[in-house]
Amino acid sequence: MLNWEALEQTCKSCQKCALADTRHNVVFGVGPRNAEVMLIGEGPGENEDLQGEPFVGRGGKLLDAMLELIDLSRQRNVYIGNIVKCRPPQNRDPLNTEQDACIGYLRNQVALIRPKIIVCLGRIAAMRLIKPDYKITKEHGQWVEKSGVWMTALYHPAAILRDPSKRPDTFVDLKELEKKIREVCTHTY
Numbered sequence: 664m665l666n667w668e669a670l671e672q673t674c675k676s677c678q679k680c681a682l683a684d685t686r687h688n689v690v691f692g693v694g695p696r697n698a699e700v701m702l703i704g705e706g707p708g709e710n711e712d713l714q715g716e717p718f719v720g721r722g723g724k725l726l727d728a729m730l731e732l733i734d735l736s737r738q739r740n741v742y743i744g745n746i747v748k749c750r751p752p753q754n755r756d757p758l759n760t761e762q763d764a765c766i767g768y769l770r771n772q773v774a775l776i777r778p779k780i781i782v783c784l785g786r787i788a789a790m791r792l793i794k795p796d797y798k799i800t801k802e803h804g805q806w807v808e809k810s811g812v813w814m815t816a817l818y819h820p821a822a823i824l825r826d827p828s829k830r831p832d833t834f835v836d837l838k839e840l841e842k843k844i845r846e847v848c849t850h851t852y
């Protein structure tokens with residue numbers, strides 16, 4: 664396991680998959696490194712690639728607003744990362760080979776942060792981290808415990824922007840997340 668400095672340096676010069684050829688920035692992650700809650704998306708989009716930070720642009724603004732509803736923020740108490748750290752061209756889903764190449768960095772981040780709760784944002788992250796046949800429309804908001812970490816998934820902010828009818832379900836899921844934080848976390852609130 665690498666320490667933060669070595670991990671960040673290794674990621675930022677990584678050439679382990681073809682996404683290195685088209686990226687502008689490696690999007691390493693953002694948030695306090697002692698967070699008890701981690702949010703994990705699938706990979707950077709265009710704005711994220713240009714700015715080097717996860718979940719910026721319209722989807723990022725919506726995510727920040729969702730988090731604010733339950734008193735969370737990337738500045739204060741959640742760490743936000745992605746399954747792959749470089750942007751897949753045209754925002755396609757990251758290939759399994761790309762996920763396989765990159766997932767070790769995320770695992771290293773999880774090992775350093777040791778979160779109590781991991782929230783997958785969208786289907787791809789949930790399929791990778793919770794179970795391969797995860798059905799986001801049916802299973803979002805459900806909780807499983809894996810190796811002492813509580814895990815759930817919410818709809819991806821981009822999916823909520825495309826389909827606002829997902830908002831009420833997401834509100835319920837956020838309230839359940841708040842409840843779980845109060846149950847298992849010690850310094851998030």
Ligand code: SF4
Pocket residue numbers: 674677678679680681682683689747748749761764765
């Ligand atoms: S996506 Fe991950 S594995 Fe691929 S080049 Fe970027 S940092 Fe390396």
